[in-house]
Amino acid sequence: MNGNRMKDALENITRRKIPDDINLWPRISVRLDKRKSLMQTLRARPLLMILIIVLIFLALTGVVYAIGRAAGYIPGVGIVDQSTPLRILAEPVSQTRDEITVTVKDAVLSSDESVIVFAIVFTGENKPDEKLSPLQDAICLSWPKLRLPDGTLLQINGGGGIGTYDGRLRYPPLPANTREATLIVPCIPYTKSGTLPENWELPLRFVPAPPNMTLIPVIEITPSPEPDFATGTATQNLLSITKVIDTGNSYILIGEFRLPAPPKAADWTVQPGIIKLSDANGQEISYEPPQDIDLPPPESPNAYVWTIKFSKGFAPPIRISYPYQYILSDSSHATYEFEFDAGSNPQEGQTWELNKEIQMAGHTITLVSIQALGTGYNFEFMSSDHSIGSVGVSIDGYTLIGGGGGGPDQPIGWEAGLNYAELPKGKLKVILSDLFILGETKISTIDWQP
């Protein structure tokens, strides 16, 4: 896509509608004036003053627990906003066609979203083919939609679960008076189009949640700044815990990791590592990511959200260790070109073992092999000194329509896949660019006490 042309088009679209002399300040300043100052409020409400003093005392001990607990946790559904009455599925709905069963097991409608818990079970020969590729096969990529009684369709906003066919579908909130809807499944996701039953319609009925329905409280935590003794100012730990759920026999913690900017790097990202947990005795604690919690977006800039679930019965406090590694762009913008002769008739799966050593920006990269796959090529690279995260690959004169990469999950290697409308043939000019260099691995830690 021509970036400059797109930039110009978007710029002109907005210029036509929004002039350069737009002025929001008068409206913002009016809204600022309407806010009473904190001291004015406190003078009028002495009880609030006492409450704030208590909160300050709690803050000094480490954390502030939120007083208003608007969020609740429902096992299997996740975290829901319970500030307004909830609606739930009246009864599970199931349909079976050609030994495939689609079931809506549960649903919770809250003021901010609609969660549908679903499962697709394959009991016969008709099963998804895991070898299908979205780049090469006509496969179903349509997720179920929710149709309201007036005919409007809600698209999926998110979701999660165990694999593709057992989990939650998240939709925008339904109007408060909506008591029924239909789950539309155009086709079974990630199966070959036209091979399995399509156009499923599951009628759903919702009822008010019973008053005695139990929601486990989600305790919100505001991390308190930690003093920086060098500067005398308060700074925040890179790692923080934002929510705690006590399920009875286990704890679920949700937290954030805020990324510090590396020095002298214009373009960078971070490769988060695997969290480790240990208790007061140094004993490593096993944990799992809770399958029913879809991670909320990070609440602060440059942050990653994480969640863990672990059993009770450890010696508190526990220490959470979060390793991370910077991936920095190559500031020299080095490129490397070489000719690759694929021949006039490359065959599917044909592999060229090259073991070609390449020098870029002072680093040695080995191009181990190139393999023809579908209408593209897969490049396998290795960096013997572990210093390279990835490198961009392109073939001169050919427009990419897709691709992907993997790594560096293996210790020293990674792959780059390129996909084109047609497989490039003959003598090809391969260009390597956009080097990303791995930085030092560091570990951030935080201690938590139930």
Next chain:
Amino acid sequence: MDEQQAIQRLKQGDISGLEFLVNHYQVKAVRTAYLITRDLGLAEDIVQDSFLLVNRSIRNFDSARPFEPWFTRSVINASVKTMQKSARQVEAGEEADESIFAELNSGFDSVEGQVESIEFQNQVWDAMQKLSPRQRAVIVQRYYLEMSEAEMARESGVAIGTVKWLLNAARQRLRGWLAERGDK
């Protein structure tokens, strides 16, 4: 007053610091929000709210960092969230099956060469309407704000591979519709 001084003033409770930031960043912020929400009133409300959020949270802002990416991220997130919450439902039959996008994406360059600038802008505007708010946001980040993929990954708190995937999916949809319209 420069940006650093404005932030310092605002941290000390001096509202003139906020006025400086509003004057400097409001136009680009409203245009960014408008590209995602497609509603000028909504875009202005989102940017006003974002500046009020700045006023409340400026004490947590690291003055060593540039202000604009931090603020822009807040505007983009608020725009996407507002659109997702507003439940702007797609009428039955209007939405296209994702599986056809890949088939439609060829020929974009030739279409580009054929259309006049204003017509191309209208096509882009129409095509963007069919993207999801999240896909619109990645197109705006990459092409309007000219952010790198690494910056987008960092600002969104996701892996760079996820950004590549999101961007590729949005580009394919956009190219597909542009090519489709260009053929007519």
